[in-house]
Amino acid sequence: MSGTLILVRHGQSEWNLKNLFTGWRDPGLTEKGHEEAKDAGRRLKARGFKPDIAYTSVLSRAQVTNDHILKELGREDLETIRDQALNERDYGDLSGLNKDDAREKWGEEQVHVWRRSYDTPPPGGESLKDTGARVWPYFLHEILPHVLRGETVLVAAHGNSLRALVMALDGLSGDEIVKMEIATGVPIVYKLNADSTVASKEVLED
């Protein structure tokens, strides 16, 4: 057995609440989002997890989520690395549009393909495959070595940057990832083997 990898999607953002495509735009958390992030920290604390290092994106909703979790764990001073590689998928021309308005304009099916398919990018934006092409190398070079040294690593990021990571860790196909959703503020805890395969996966739900 090697180390522990904890993935957390940020708490609800202002734009999640308003049902807007967000991508690389930078809205803050709602009250509910702040609570979800604190709750993620409490759940991790209750299970005795003690991160040795934290990673997050350059977007504030993920950074604030990371801060709440570390505070709940009593580790506000822990080293946190912020990198654009962990940003949300770039939603391109859809950024800032209402998701229901987009369905009216382009149809339910097309919008679902843009949101959940593996390799169809939204106009001017990234497909999940494109997102994975920056998230996965960053994970392999920067994050995984810590886990393989037996450390506990916290990653506070985004729905689609984490879907890309989970797809690779769980060995999901392009068809399987379509159905995969990641809830806000719910920690996903992986234990990895020394050969970097997954030993166990647990979702810390209520």
Ligand SMILES: O=C(O)[C@H](O)COP(=O)(O)O
């Ligand atoms: O960028 C966004 O709009 C959200 O964070 C994720 O959106 P999705 O669930 O539509 O992919």
